[in-house]
Amino acid sequence: MEGIVLAIQEQRLRPGSKLPSIRKFAQNHRVSLFTVAEAYDRLVARGCLNAVPNAGFYVRGHVTEDVSGEQAAPEFDFDAHLLLHKVFQPLGMELRPGIGLLPEDWLDSEGLLRGLRSLAREEPTQFGNYGQSKGNPRLRGKLADRLADAGVAATPEQVLLTSGASQALDLAVRYFVQRGDPVFVDEPGYTHLFLNLRLQGARLLGVPRSADGLDLERLEELAREHRPKVFFIQARLQSPTGTSLPLATCHRLLQLAEKYDFLIVENDIYADLDTSGQLLLANLDQLARVIYIGSLSKIIAPALRVGFIAAHPELIKELVPLKIVSGLTSSELTETLALDILLQGRQRKHVRQLRERLSEAHETVARRLEAAGLELFHEPRAGLFLWARHRAVADSTQLAKQAKEAKILLFPGQLFMPDGRNVPWTRFNVAHSLDEQLYTFLARLNER
Known part of the structure; x- marks a missing residue:
């Protein structure tokens, strides 16, 4: 598979080129027919090849290489449709303190x-x-x-x-x-x-x-x-x-x-x-x-x-x-x-451990947010969320826009208001708010 993909990328195999039949490929390379059939089928599934009935396998087109390294954050606005259309995408953000999910390593x-x-x-x-x-x-x-x-x-x-x-x-x-x-x-x-x-x-x-x-x-x-x-x-x-x-x-x-x-x-x-x-x-x-x-x-x-x-x-x-x-x-x-x-009988123990972990995160994040100049609406000491506002910020959407530049995705209060009006409050998920990067950003905000 890797060899065929590389040949397509380097244009040694051009769009429309026919590959050897499964039997011929297996004979030439001394591998199992099943191995070749499996590889061809996977390449068809990936969009690299077309399978033409009674004719064989043909190169479909250029294979897009995986892009690694840093990418520019996509453009998006802080409105209700952010949560509907884009919230489950990475969005080029390194940290997402407002998201409504548990971190993967907190799940069972x-x-x-x-x-x-x-x-x-x-x-x-x-x-x-x-x-x-x-x-x-x-x-x-x-x-x-x-x-x-x-x-x-x-x-x-x-x-x-x-x-x-x-x-x-x-x-x-x-x-x-x-x-x-x-x-x-x-x-x-x-x-x-x-x-x-x-x-x-x-x-x-x-x-x-x-x-x-x-x-x-x-x-x-x-x-x-x-x-x-x-x-x-x-x-x-x-x-x-x-x-x-x-x-x-x-x-x-x-x-x-x-x-x-x-x-x-x-x-x-x-x-x-x-x-x-x-x-x-x-x-x-x-x-x-x-x-x-x-x-x-x-x-x-x-x-x-x-x-x-x-x-x-x-x-x-x-x-x-x-x-x-x-x-x-x-x-x-x-x-x-x-x-x-x-x-399985594991859930009770997992839930108990999760509650304890969230309780500890609540205490840590609450104190860190207060030290960074934010006021807490309430301290539940359970669940996922803290609702907080910065004393110097009247519109949390502006705070979210500045955080976006630092590749931090905050969810401003307007997203949670029935009429969509701007408010100073921001939602923080305590399980995603333990990273030092968040508090470095808030410290720089205080300096400004």
């Missing part, structure tokens, strides 16, 4: 490898169909058990598996929201949700988050005036502020939901990172007025894409057709892999 890679080995031993015929519309029954049962352990009485029939929590939110948005509908959201809150709601034509009503929870007075004012049908909320370890709702606030929120007749979609994707054992909105409500969304991707591996909705049985029945229309079924392969990882 050994558990994932064991699960993949176990999956490889399964009969291929097991995955010959699309799978069940609600998702893998055994995994739904396991998740129902986990909800029961958290005090939420749910049967497997009340659990709908999805392709990550993002699809779960999308199903909820499409089911509950029509064009022009007023919708409650956290302010600041989850950017991808805001984009989804805007595409659906919703009017976003931001309910301010405070260091100790939620502005309930503002919530009731908006409820009285606009009568929204639904509130999309992260009750604990919220992105971007890291705040969690106190128990009294949860009780009052459910009272207001009853009084003004709106439903609550509780996005609880960071539940495994919570060290407090706090009661959930779903726990207090028992899935009567609350629709609960969870995820396995955040802790196991982001690429796994396994999320779920737990709700009243009648609502689950109505969500299933929406799921089928948008993507038939969720992936039986990834659901089987996720189930195997949960059944």
Whole structure:
């Protein structure tokens, strides 16, 4: 393969040139027919060769060499579409303190490898169909058990598996929201949700988050005036502020939901990172007025894409057709892999170690940010995020632009505001904010 690629790059083999047949190549070089066939097939897959039926293999064109070394950072703006279109690309940044993922070496890679080995031993015929519309029954049962352990009485029939929590939110948005509908959201809150709601034509009503929870007075004012049908909320370890709702606030929120007749979609994707054992909105409500969304991707591996909705049985029945229309079924392969990882018995220990590691990172990063002249909105000491502002910076987008020049990707506050307005706050992921390069940049900023 390397020899043929080099010959194409050096134009000793030009586009359209025919390669020797598999049999002839094997005879000339005294190698197995299977070896040559495998090499040719891989070169076809890489786009180096074309396989012409009954004619042979032909050079497709010039092979682009891998570019190593330093590359210029691509151009991008700090707007909501950054998080939608480019956040999962490297973007030429050496450090990304605001990203919403755990570092790769913080994930349970050994558990994932064991699960993949176990999956490889399964009969291929097991995955010959699309799978069940609600998702893998055994995994739904396991998740129902986990909800029961958290005090939420749910049967497997009340659990709908999805392709990550993002699809779960999308199903909820499409089911509950029509064009022009007023919708409650956290302010600041989850950017991808805001984009989804805007595409659906919703009017976003931001309910301010405070260091100790939620502005309930503002919530009731908006409820009285606009009568929204639904509130999309992260009750604990919220992105971007890291705040969690106190128990009294949860009780009052459910009272207001009853009084003004709106439903609550509780996005609880960071539940495994919570060290407090706090009661959930779903726990207090028992899935009567609350629709609960969870995820396995955040802790196991982001690429796994396994999320779920737990709700009243009648609502689950109505969500299933929406799921089928948008993507038939969720992936039986990834659901089987996720189930195997949960059944290995490693997850409890991994989660406990991860919580301890994040707690230590919170303490380190909080003190370093304060020493660099930043004010903290709240200190959760758990989860991924700190929400902070520099006392000398009124618009965090300007701070992010300066950081970009130093190849540091900060996520400014405007990305998390329902109306997109500029604010002084910036989101920091403590697991990605331990690099000295970040604090060198902040020290130079202070000097300027």
